[in-house]
Amino acid sequence: MRQLPKIIQGGMGVGVSNWRLAQAVSKLGQLGVVSGTALDSLFVRRLVDGDKGGHMRRGLDAFPFPEMAKRIWNEYFVPGGKPAEVPYPLLPVHQHKSPRKLIELCMVSNFVEVFLAKEGHKNPVGINFLEKVQMPHLASIYGAMLAGVGYVLMGAGIPMHIPGVLDAFVGNHAAEYKLSVAGATEGLNAQMHLEPAEYAEGPLPALQRPKFLAIISSNTLATNLLRRANGRVDGFVIEGPTAGGHNAPPRGKLQLSASGEPVYGERDRVNLEEMRKTGVPFWLAGGYGSAQGLQAALDAGAAGVQVGTVFAFSEESGLREDLKTELLAQARAGTGQVYTDRLASPTGFPFKVALLAGSTSQLPIYQERKRVCDLGYLREAYETTEGKIGYRCSAEPVENYVAKGGKQEETVGRKCLCNSLLANVGHAQRRKDGSAEPALVTIGDDLNTVAGFLAPGHTSYTAAEVVERLLGRNAVVSHDEKTLLAVTA
Ligand SMILES: Cc1cc2nc3c(=O)[nH]c(=O)nc-3n(C[C@H](O)[C@H](O)[C@H](O)COP(=O)(O)O)c2cc1C
Numbered sequence: 001m002r003q004l005p006k007i008i009q010g011g012m013g014v015g016v017s018n019w020r021l022a023q024a025v026s027k028l029g030q031l032g033v034v035s036g037t038a039l040d041s042l043f044v045r046r047l048v049d050g051d052k053g054g055h056m057r058r059g060l061d062a063f064p065f066p067e068m069a070k071r072i073w074n075e076y077f078v079p080g081g082k083p084a085e086v087p088y089p090l091l092p093v094h095q096h097k098s099p100r101k102l103i104e105l106c107m108v109s110n111f112v113e114v115f116l117a118k119e120g121h122k123n124p125v126g127i128n129f130l131e132k133v134q135m136p137h138l139a140s141i142y143g144a145m146l147a148g149v150g151y152v153l154m155g156a157g158i159p160m161h162i163p164g165v166l167d168a169f170v171g172n173h174a175a176e177y178k179l180s181v182a183g184a185t186e187g188l189n190a191q192m193h194l195e196p197a198e199y200a201e202g203p204l205p206a207l208q209r210p211k212f213l214a215i216i217s218s219n220t221l222a223t224n225l226l227r228r229a230n231g232r233v234d235g236f237v238i239e240g241p242t243a244g245g246h247n248a249p250p251r252g253k254l255q256l257s258a259s260g261e262p263v264y265g266e267r268d269r270v271n272l273e274e275m276r277k278t279g280v281p282f283w284l285a286g287g288y289g290s291a292q293g294l295q296a297a298l299d300a301g302a303a304g305v306q307v308g309t310v311f312a313f314s315e316e317s318g319l320r321e322d323l324k325t326e327l328l329a330q331a332r333a334g335t336g337q338v339y340t341d342r343l344a345s346p347t348g349f350p351f352k353v354a355l356l357a358g359s360t361s362q363l364p365i366y367q368e369r370k371r372v373c374d375l376g377y378l379r380e381a382y383e384t385t386e387g388k389i390g391y392r393c394s395a396e397p398v399e400n401y402v403a404k405g406g407k408q409e410e411t412v413g414r415k416c417l418c419n420s421l422l423a424n425v426g427h428a429q430r431r432k433d434g435s436a437e438p439a440l441v442t443i444g445d446d447l448n449t450v451a452g453f454l455a456p457g458h459t460s461y462t463a464a465e466v467v468e469r470l471l472g473r474n475a476v477v478s479h480d481e482k483t484l485l486a487v488t489a
Helices: 019-027 039-048 052-062 066-076 100-118 137-146 162-170 219-228 272-278 291-299 321-333 398-403 417-424 447-453 463-470 479-488
Strands: 007-009 032-035 125-130 151-155 175-178 191-194 211-216 235-239 282-285 304-307 338-341 351-354 380-383 389-392
Touching: 007 019, 007 032, 007 463, 019 032, 019 100, 019 125, 019 463, 032 100, 039 052, 039 066, 039 100, 039 417, 052 066, 052 100, 066 100, 100 125, 100 137, 125 137, 137 162, 137 175, 137 191, 151 162, 151 235, 162 175, 162 211, 211 219, 219 235, 219 272, 235 272, 282 291, 291 304, 291 463, 304 463, 321 447, 447 463
Parallel strands: 007 304, 032 125, 125 151, 151 211, 211 235, 235 282, 282 304
Antiparallel strands: 175 191, 338 351, 380 389
């Protein structure tokens, strides 16, 4: 049996943990994880930008249903790439029953990302999804499984019914996933359904069941998942409130700091004794990106750590170079600031945001953006007065949201994460007035510590350097790290 990884390079959407980063980490025997969030849009934008390096094409050529791959290539590839000022084409938005074209795009794009991350080595690769982004789940998971994904990791919600999906797909059977619908009355059919045979162009390939890791922030949830999930949960990532991306809201009555950030306390601490009792492997995340962090996690009985922030600045990550440079310069100067914005994300979860030049904790740059909702991954499903399923996003134009029964107060401070996260990785949409969608970078509270990964005189570092450093194999370990290594040797 293969050993469990000590380091999981956390999934970072959209496209920050891309196939290059995951490949670099998995090659070294740790777990590289690609982000599966909005991969259909990201994939199309890479094709429209001319598929530099021909990597998407290579992935498409390996896809087991060649006619499907061909349709997508023919529709979206632009030789040489689109001119910068031309907008990207828009895809249909996901729904309870998405158009076939979108399902095919999800399957293919998830396949390609995992296929590329697996090239050149035989180690497992994982894929990360957000439970809240439910509509693309089935097609995305099936596509990743077609490429032989080794782990599926899911957070931002309670993934009670994902293990059953993996079990169904492994036998190439149809899988179902129930869409959460706000205000749903009894009798509303919210099941989503995917039958692999309807997409195959020949005999269905044999598949392996990936391990399933749930990303959680409470031991009660771990116990519940172990008891009630509709299939095997193979492990947990326990993520604390300093982690980049979305954070779980604090337990109990919401208290805010002077700067308006949620305050976390004792009740938010995960009881690791209870976690150890489950007998299921777990990894700790949120501020564990150091050799000491890894050692502390191992000492606490964890199988290892999941690390995001440090990898987000590595050379291989998809984060835009200008954003990496700006934030690394801040980290070097020790001036980097990360704000836990409780309103930004339409999911309603707190979301960590790095303060880029010209922004303050209230992010005025962003408030000037004209609201438009054209990607729709974070749309919430709700039951309409006619008993149908409607969709709304609290970051869409306020009048539209309110017309769909949404509460005006829900729209305050919301930001379009769909568009901004694509902008963060170099695929910002162009608007009619010539403007480009603004970036909004998420990063963990440990932003300033990444400066410690830069070798003297260097302005960047690789994912391999991060792995080596976390494993304590680097010559420039700090005194504390040396002591820890001596203790464990
Ligand atoms: C840029 C960025 C994007 C992230 N996106 C996701 C995501 O899409 N899904 C997810 O489960 N976690 C996401 N995370 C969390 C990481 O996977 C990881 O758990 C976290 O970064 C660990 O804490 P650290 O940042 O202190 O290392 C993201 C983190 C960062 C820094």
